[in-house]
Each structure stands twice: as structure tokens, then as C-alpha cells.
Amino acid sequence: METILLVDDDPAVREIFTLFLENGGFRVLAAKGGAECIELLKSSHPDLILLDLMMEPMDGWETLLAIRRSPATEPVPVLIITGKQPEPEEIVQYGSMIEDFIVKPVDFSTIVMSLHATIEKSHDLTREVFRKVREQGDPEAAYEYLRLLRLVRITRHLMKRFRNRQWADKKVFRAQEERLMELHRKLGFPDRFLQNTSGNDHGVSRSPVVNHRNC
Amino acid sequence: MPPVSIFIVEDELIEAEDIRHTLLEQGYAIAGIARSGETALTALKGILPDLILMDIHLSGTMDGIDTAEQIRALWRIPVIFLTAHADDTTLARAKVTEPYGYILKPFDDREVHSVIEMALYKHRMEEQLKENERIIRVLANAIPDAVMLVDHNRQIIALNDAMAQRIGRDNNWLQSETSLLYDANGDFTSMQSQMDKTLQSRRRVRFEENNGNEWAEISLTPVGEPFDDHVRVLIQYHDITDYKRFEEQLTKEGVSRLEQNMEQFQILNDQIRNPLQAIMGYVNLDCAKYRSHILNQIGIIDSLVDRLDHGWIESEKVRKFLLLHYRNAPEAPGEKTDGEKRVRE
Numbered sequence: 001m002e003t004i005l006l007v008d009d010d011p012a013v014r015e016i017f018t019l020f021l022e023n024g025g026f027r028v029l030a031a032k033g034g035a036e037c038i039e040l041l042k043s044s045h046p047d048l049i050l051l052d053l054m055m056e057p058m059d060g061w062e063t064l065l066a067i068r069r070s071p072a073t074e075p076v077p078v079l080i081i082t083g084k085q086p087e088p089e090e091i092v093q094y095g096s097m098i099e100d101f102i103v104k105p106v107d108f109s110t111i112v113m114s115l116h117a118t119i120e121k122s123h124d125l126t127r128e129v130f131r132k133v134r135e136q137g138d139p140e141a142a143y144e145y146l147r148l149l150r151l152v153r154i155t156r157h158l159m160k161r162f163r164n165r166q167w168a169d170k171k172v173f174r175a176q177e178e179r180l181m182e183l184h185r186k187l188g189f190p191d192r193f194l195q196n197t198s199g200n201d202h203g204v205s206r207s208p209v210v211n212h213r214n215c
Numbered sequence: 216m217p218p219v220s221i222f223i224v225e226d227e228l229i230e231a232e233d234i235r236h237t238l239l240e241q242g243y244a245i246a247g248i249a250r251s252g253e254t255a256l257t258a259l260k261g262i263l264p265d266l267i268l269m270d271i272h273l274s275g276t277m278d279g280i281d282t283a284e285q286i287r288a289l290w291r292i293p294v295i296f297l298t299a300h301a302d303d304t305t306l307a308r309a310k311v312t313e314p315y316g317y318i319l320k321p322f323d324d325r326e327v328h329s330v331i332e333m334a335l336y337k338h339r340m341e342e343q344l345k346e347n348e349r350i351i352r353v354l355a356n357a358i359p360d361a362v363m364l365v366d367h368n369r370q371i372i373a374l375n376d377a378m379a380q381r382i383g384r385d386n387n388w389l390q391s392e393t394s395l396l397y398d399a400n401g402d403f404t405s406m407q408s409q410m411d412k413t414l415q416s417r418r419r420v421r422f423e424e425n426n427g428n429e430w431a432e433i434s435l436t437p438v439g440e441p442f443d444d445h446v447r448v449l450i451q452y453h454d455i456t457d458y459k460r461f462e463e464q465l466t467k468e469g470v471s472r473l474e475q476n477m478e479q480f481q482i483l484n485d486q487i488r489n490p491l492q493a494i495m496g497y498v499n500l501d502c503a504k505y506r507s508h509i510l511n512q513i514g515i516i517d518s519l520v521d522r523l524d525h526g527w528i529e530s531e532k533v534r535k536f537l538l539l540h541y542r543n544a545p546e547a548p549g550e551k552t553d554g555e556k557r558v559r560e
Contacts, residue, residue: 010489010492010493012489012490012492012493013489013492013493013496015493016492016493016496016497016500017496019496019500020496053485054481054482054485082485083484083485083486083487083488083489083492084481084482084484084485084488085484085521085524085527085528087527087528087531088528088531103488103521104488104489104491104492105488105491105492105494105495105513105517106492106495107495107499108495108496108499109499162525162528
């Protein structure tokens with residue numbers, strides 16, 4: 001059974017999300033803040049962390065940095081689930097460290113259904129990266145690929161959210177894309193990793209209205 | 216209009232009488248007659264004549280010149296000297312007392328009249344001039360700004376008290392100073408080029424100067440005819456320290472308050488979305504007949520918050536600009552260069 005660590009300061013969100021996750025076949029650990037999350041990670045090894053952004057006193061980004069700083073928790077995939085829309089700058093800064101972001105409110109049942117796939121994809125990617133490191137002995141390039149892949153994916157997602165409004169440095173983004181493709185070919189990663197760089201791959205629609213089909 | 220009153224100082228009785236007659240004939244009033252300098256000074260304390268006719272050669276301890284000098288020190292009454300013969304030394308002495316004219320004995324009636332009228336006219340003009348000066352001086356000192364007028368060689372022509380204090384000089388009105396000095400604080404260092412600019416362009420030049428904690432707006436205004444070679448320049452120091460401080464405070468506080476409000480606004484969005492999320496979850500658990508309606512409402516609220524979010528993102532350029540120009544805080548967005556480097560490396 002896969003374990004999800006849920007970090008959110010809103011008790012109602014924690015309660016309802018836990019319910020849905022448990023119904024969806026996950027073991028759930030819940031933390032009401034960044035400090036508690038870091039504390040829980042000392043004794044448990046979740047398969048995915050669902051992280052809220054707006055928390056006091058340690059916010060989501062600080063928590064993310066703490067997670068990535070520790071070698072034990074570094075490879076654990078993090079999915080941001082937030083009421084506050086991430087800003088382009090935040091994506092530039094943290095985009096390479098997260099799987100994706102989801103802006104509340106969302107249909108939990110849809111999210112829960114997509115989480116297995118998210119975990120599988122993330123593990124698939126990290127496994128492949130580790131394999132390339134072992135085989136080719138170029139850890140720098142492999143990690144760069146991992147970071148760029150995430151960053152490009154998140155950037156695309158954000159662009160889609162902003163309905164392609166001019167918000168980011170297009171030149172920088174294009175250079176990142178080119179570098180990603182270069183590494184992809186050079187290191188010989190399977191093409192399936194590029195398939196989901198076209199945006200939100202959680203099957204989550206922004207409009208909750210269409211998501212009540214199970215009514 | 217009352218007749219012009221004249222006071223006579225003459226030690227010779229006949230001469231005095233002769234003059235008195237002549238003056239009365241010409242329509243003047245006699246304010247009094249004194250036979251010595253001492254009695255003249257005592258008598259003048261009680262009366263204020265329009266003019267004094269003074270014999271230079273008075274018997275007694277004071278002659279006419281001594282007496283005229285005393286009078287000049289005490290009152291502003293024009294004095295005309297009466298003299299039969301004048302040697303150069305006496306005339307030189309008399310000149311110092313700035314007499315309004317000389318009448319030579321034996322006198323001619325018409326000459327007496329014209330000399331008196333000239334003296335009265337000259338005196339009126341001088342009084343008028345002094346009055347004008349007083350008015351200008353009162354006006355000049357009434358403004359808190361330091362003001363001075365300099366000629367094209369940067370010599371001070373006039374300055375008010377505030378300017379005198381600023382450049383550390385006695386304010387001796389209308390007394391030309393040797394040159395425009397640059398004070399120890401370097402207050403005038405930027406002045407030279409601005410001065411040249413003003414003289415060349417014949418246009419008003421304005422600039423701000425910062426001296427320690429003080430801010431001044433300095434304006435140089437050319438004064439004179441457009442084609443006059445000797446244009447003067449009016450230099451004015453306007454203290455804008457308070458204004459600068461206020462402006463600084465306003466922009467600083469204004470920007471940080473704006474930023475604070477925006478942060479609050481972000482938190483607000485989070486606080487709207489969290490309950491929406493909870494409501495949506497609970498509604499999805501229970502398949503009641505109102506579910507679709509509730510979810511619709513959630514959808515509408517969500518799209519509103521979404522639009523606010525887009526506004527927030529789009530306001531970023533403005534916020535960045537404001538923060539960059541009005542506050543140098545390390546937490547200001549756009550200065551997270553460390554993070555950017557980490558990702559791009």
C-alpha cells in the first residue's frame with residue numbers, strides 16, 4: 001500500500017482529503033505544518049508528499065527546500081496543492097523540485113485516482129535517472145535532465161493556466177527546452193518522459209463544475 | 216499743504232534777520248533761529264523743521280560743520296550751508312557732512328529759493344529711495360528662502376538675512392561684497408557650472424542640492440534685459456528637506472503597504488479556496504440533489520478568485536518597478552537571484 005504524506009494547515013481540508021485518499025487505497029499521514037512534516041519524515045518514508053503552500057510559520061516552499069536538502073527525503077516526489085496560485089518566479093525557483101502543482105478547489109476523487117499514476121511516473125523517472133548515472137557515469141547531466149524535465153513540465157502547466165499570457169522570459173524557456181532535448185538525445189532517455197511535458201497530467205480540470213459526473 | 220518750515224542757525228543778528236525776511240517773502244515758514252550750534256541742537260529736540268540753513272562760521276565751541284554733523288547723526292533733516300568765504304579745508308570738512316547745498320553770502324534771493332527747492336527735492340527723493348529699500352528689505356527678509364542678487368562677475372549686489380546667515384556674512388544691505396565665496400561645506404561647488412549655464416542660456420536654471428541632512432532647491436534666475444551684457448542673477452535657496460523626507464516616507468510606506476495589502480490578498484485567496492475545497496469534498500461524498508447546484512456556485516466563486524490571481528500576476532511588473540525604485544529590501548521579489556542561479560546552473 002502506498003503512503004501519502006499530506007501537509008495542510010486547514011483541518012477541514014486534511015479531514016476530507018484523508019477520507020478520499022483512504023477510500024482510494026492509500027495509507028495517509030497528515031501534518032498540519034512544515035515542522036511536523038519534517039518531523040514525520042524522520043520516521044516514515046512516504047511515496048508522495050502533498051504539500052500546501054500557505055502555512056505559518058514555515059510555508060510550503062520552505063518545507064520543500066528542507067525536504068530536498070535531506071538526502072533521505074530528496075527523491076520523494078512532491079505535489080503542490082494550494083489555494084494560492086504559484087507565481088512565475090516561484091515556479092522558476094522551485095519548479096525543478098516538484099512533480100506539479102494543483103490549485104484548489106479540485107475534485108478530490110479525480111486527484112486521488114491520478115495519484116497512483118503520478119507516483120508510478122515519478123518512480124519510473126527517478127529509476128531511469130539512477131540507471132543512466134550508473135551506466136554512463138555522468139551524474140551531472142542526468143540530474144540536470146531530471147531538473148529540466150520537471151521545470152519545463154511545470155512551466156508549460158503554468159503557461160496553460162495563464163492562458164498563454166506573456167509572463168515568463170520566453171527566450172530562457174526555449175533555451176531550457178532545447179537543452180532538455182539535447183540531454184534527452186545524448187543520454188538516450190525513453191520518449192515517454194517527454195509525453196507529459198505538455199501540461200497538467202493529473203487529469204484535473206480547472207473547472208469543478210464538470211467533475212460531478214459521479215452524482 | 217503747510218508751508219515749508221526752515222530753521223536758521225546764524226550767529227550774526229543782522230544776517231539772520233536778512234535771511235528770515237527773504238524766506239518769509241518767498242513763502243517759507245520760520246521754524247526757529249539759533250545763534251550757536253549748542254542752542255540749535257537743544258531747540259531742534261522740540262521741533263522738526265523741513266530744512267536747516269546753517270552758517271559755517273559760528274562762534275562758540277561748535278562751528279556750523281560740527282553742528283551739521285551732530286544733526287546728521289540724530290535726525291534726517293537736510294542742511295544747507297551759508298558761507299561768505301570758503302577755503303578748501305573748510306569745504307573738504309563740510310563735504311563729509313553731505314550738505315544739500317551752499318549759499319554764498321551776500322546771497323541772491325532767487326539763488327536762495329532755487330538752492331532750497333533743489334535741496335528739498337533731493338531730500339524727498341532720497342527719503343523715497345530709503346523707503347523703497349526698507350520695503351524691499353522687509354519683503355526680502357519676510358520670505359524664509361535665502362535670496363541674493365549677484366552680478367555677472369559673481370559679486371554680491373544684495374542679499375537677505377537668510378542668505379547672509381547661510382553664507383556666514385553680515386548683511387550689509389547694498390554693500391557690494393568682493394566676490395562670491397564658496398563656503399567650507401562646499402555649498403557652492405555645484406553653483407559655478409549652473410551659474411555659467413544661467414548666464415549663457417539667459418534662462419532660469421533649477422537644481423536640487425543635498426548637504427548632509429538638508430535638501431535645497433536652488434534656482435538661478437537671470438535678471439535684466441535680454442541683450443544686456445551685464446545680466447544679474449538672482450539666487451534662491453528653497454529648503455525642501457521636509458518635503459524630501461515626507462516624500463521618502465510616503466513612497467517607502469506606500470509601497471510597503473501596497474505590498475502588504477497584496478500579501479493579504481494572496482492569503483485571502485488561499486482562505487477562500489480552502490473552504491471551497493472542503494465544501495466540494497463533502498458535497499462529493501454525499502450525492503444529494505443539490506450537489507450540482509453547489510458545485511456550480513463553487514465554480515463561479517473559483518473563477519472569480521482565479522481572475523484575482525491573474526490580476527496579481529499581471530500587477531507584478533508594476534510592483535517590481537515600485538519596489539526597485541522606492542525600496543531596497545532584500546525580500547523584495549525579483550531579487551531572488553540565488554534561487555534562480557540554483558535552478559539554471
